Amino acid sequence: MTDYMELIASFTKDDFILDYEPVAKKGFTEEKKKFEQEWQARFRANKDQTLFDFGFLSNLDYLSPTIDFLHRLGKGFVQKIAQQPDMELSRENADLCLTSDESEEIRKMIPFGNGMAHVNDQWILGIWARLTHVYQEAIRFYPGTVAVFLTEHHAGISVAGRIFFHLVENSEDVQYPFAFLATYSTKPPGSRKAVHTPLKNALLEYKNDQGKLLQLLSTVSRAADQSGFISNLMDTGELFSPLKLTAKDATVFLTEIPLYEEAGIMCRIPNWWRKKTNQLRLAVTVGEKEPPKVGMDAILAFTPNLLFGDTEISKAEIQMLLSETQGLAFIKGKWVEIDHEQLKAALDVLLKAEDLASREALTLAQAMRLELRPEDLLGIKTPDLEVSVSSGEWLRQVREKMANPQSFHGLKPDRSFHGELRPYQQAGFDWLKYMVDLGLGACLADDMGLGKTVQIIALLEYLRNHQGGRMLLILPASLIGNWEKEIKKFAPEMPVRVLHGTAAAKNGEEILADPAFLTITTYGMAVRSLKLREIHWDLIILDEAQAIKNPGTKRTKTIKALKAKTRIAMTGTPIENRLSDLWSLFDFLDGGLLGNPKEFTGFTKGLKTDPSGYAKLRNLVNPFILRRLKTDASIITDLPDKLEIKEYPLLSKKQMVLYQNLVKELSKKLEETEGIQRKGLVLSSIIKLKQICNHPDQYLGQDVYKKEHSGKFEMLENICETIYEKRERVLVFTQFKEITEPLSRFLEEIFHRPGLVLHGGTPVAKRTKMVEAFNGEDYIPFMVLSLKAGGVGLNLTGANNVIHFDRWWNPAVENQATDRAFRIGQTKDVMVHKFITAGTIEEKIDVMIDEKNQLAGDIIKSSGEAWITELNNDQLLELFSLGGI
DSSP: OOOOHHHHHHHHTTTOOOOOOOOOOTTOOHHHHHHHHHHHHHHHHOHHHHHHHHTTOOOOTTSOHHHHHHHHHHHHHHHHHHTOTTHHHHGGGOOOOOOHHHHHHHHHTOOSSTTGGGOOHHHHHHHHHHHHHHHHHHHHTOSSOHHHHHHHHOTTOOOOOSEEEEEEEOTTOSSSOEEEEEEEEEOOTTOSSOEEEETHHHHHHTTTOHHHHHHHTHHHHHHHHHOHHHHHHHHHTGGGSOEEEOHHHHHHHHHTHHHHHHHTOEEEOOHHHHSOTTOEEEEEEEOSSOOSSOSTTOEEOEEEEEEETTEEEOHHHHHHHHTSOSEEEEETTEEEEEOHHHHHHHHHHHHHHHHHHHHOOEEHHHHHHTTTOHHHHHTOOOTTOEEEEEEOHHHHHHHHHHHOGGGSOOOOOOTTSOSOOOHHHHHHHHHHHHHHHHTOOEEEOOOTTSOHHHHHHHHHHHHHHHTOOOEEEEEOGGGHHHHHHHHHHHOTTOOEEEEOHHHHHHHHHHHHHSOOSEEEEEHHHHHHOSHHHHSEEEEEEEESGGGGOOTTSHHHHHHHHSEEEEEEEEOSOSSOSOHHHHHHHHHHHSTTTTOOHHHHHHHHHTTTTOTTHHHHHHHHHGGGEEOOOTTOHHHHTTSOSEEEEEEOOOOOHHHHHHHHHHHHHHHHHHTTOOHHHHHHHHHHHHHHHHHHHHOHHHHHTOSOOOGGGOHHHHHHHHHHHHHHHTTOOEEEEESOGGGHHHHHHHHHHHHTSOOEEEOTTSOHHHHHHHHHHHTSSSOOOEEEEETTTTSSSOOOTTOOEEEESSOOSOHHHHHHHHTTTSSTTOOSOEEEEEEOOTTSHHHHHHHHHHHTOHIIIIIIHHHTTGGGGGSOHHHHHHHHSOOOO
16 A cells, blocks of 8 residues: 655654554555555645645545544635635635634544644644645636635535624523624725625615626525525515524524535524533533542542533423423523423433442543543433533542643652652653552653653652562563663662573573562563563563554563553553554553453544544543653753763674674684784774674674664664654664665664665765755655764754664764764754663773773774774773673
């Protein structure tokens, strides 16, 4: 299926990119594929014009949610034009600005997907302004009418005329409580804007041109064909004068509004009818008092009531209304619609709900889930009756705190925590502690580089000192080194056991028998270890929690089956392309919040026809997700322009064997060589050790490059998957030309599209074209560069991520390469990842550079790696051997 990624990218360059999720559906024919390819090409050629044209299309039920969202945006804009009653008079000067209500409706339709956090009012208004410009330019030079222009694009479009019907309340007259007036739009001489004037004035304006008068009244004639009420007003001539209406007449008018609008008449009516604010509804209030226990299984009482708008109505008052005539009635200071059948159904629903409330209560999970499908959860059918759910005093306070982490007072981490939290990290620590205290699962979903790990360590250290217990951290194997380094740095007193590798396979039960505060293990080991399932953990934390997004896998099922008092998930991409991913994440965190798979699938099926359900789902899950972006105004001022992060991948078993064998071989040869020969041996060994750290196949001269054979490749995958989900771009630097192509092939699998490779053999002319392409609008996700070839003369500001796959051990050279992205023209913060294989020569040299001693500060900068050859044999073997720092 054709990839729509470039289509979306073209609208969001320099902002973000919505998710792309190709949806293979039944009936997706070759004709539809051809249609996609045609429109994709048009979007590339002229994105704004094509989005405008896209809005005229219909019957596109096979679009993915995010493309459907763009289609609805375009369609809404076209409808906005068609609904302008003065469009023929104003033309390019028509007021097409979004109203607050229209903006709210668009926000409700925003689908779940990568980048959705960036779809804000500014983004919506930006696209709306671009569509407005396209329309203004088109209609300015169009020779015909706006109506013809619109119908040329879509023959079935309903175009508004110039007639308005107004209905207002007239509280001073009990017998005739409503007033009606018909107006039309006209443009006075010399004015650029149309004005509205009573319809009777049209009889004077067009008294000498009956043809124009008939054209003006054509929409009224169409309405009269369908409405006896309007037909009678035309026959008597009352349409041309202000009228007083009874409540009965007003009821007829209000119920017939769809007929009038279909005929092209714009209606201005009271908001309480348009927005249904006075409509009869069943209101359920949950969680007025704090339950005796916390957690998703906490039991909450609920109270059902019937309301007209926000005014409660009793069963006795319902019975009284049933004795009155149907139509509009003025009750408790507001007009409401009386429908006997609806009142009877509502009364029946209320009685069932009261009976249910007297016999049963709801868990906290059920109470929160009521917003999605209240009818199913309460076990009552409510035809044509809205059910609204509100939080009682206790639940309201809880939800407000969950949704506003900045509202906490700032409990300082314990003194044993060796670090200073940034303000947003302090808020994250407070929020996590609050969620753990409540027994609620939480998703820490901060942007990559904002310090999720340090916030979790601060929490763990606090829990260790104040509550104790046993904590389990599950993560990809490639991140074990990172966590060990961070814990050693920020919480050196924390007892930690690592369940991984050969030792874990042999002595896993023995390791777990020692009740260390924190146990660290991998997803693979969590599936294999039976002992992990026997322990009731106080807290389970998942890093890179997207690993359990597929609910059907053995890994996901096993992880969810682990016993825990509380759960935390860490991920930079909390909501990916499929809503089933979201369900799976919350099934782990807060089982029951989104219902069972069947219930959730039933809800998601309705989103295609009613995308406003996305807003309900967002309101439900957002309090459980803490998501801060580097672009947030409250965050960006607290960050450096260039974030440098050291990543510590572990050696795979194969790498470890090759590394140790090479060191043993070097140990023997050092005794036999001296002088220039010894220097050559040392330098060649350094290169070989670096190659092993990169990937065994680079050292062995093979071309297979399996991911699982290299800790760096696994680390690269973890980081680049997040970069891809955010549709950002990355530069990957290596000092070895021979690994640039294998890296490119590997990255192409992650990004699902090719990137670029630049090294010393790339012709100068080709380099210029590559740079232009990489910085251009088409989404080229990565460029692999040899360090020296890519270190000078290139401006690659299209990327805001830099990865040093292997180290040059010369800060000046690395910084020069980094500055290909971090330089004038870059509008985003640049994230720099430096790969340092744990326990190897890479880590030991990095420590020397960090310490800025005489050796690192002066000698390395001037002589590169040559200084290593001056070490004696014992110093060399200490530097080369495997082991911690």
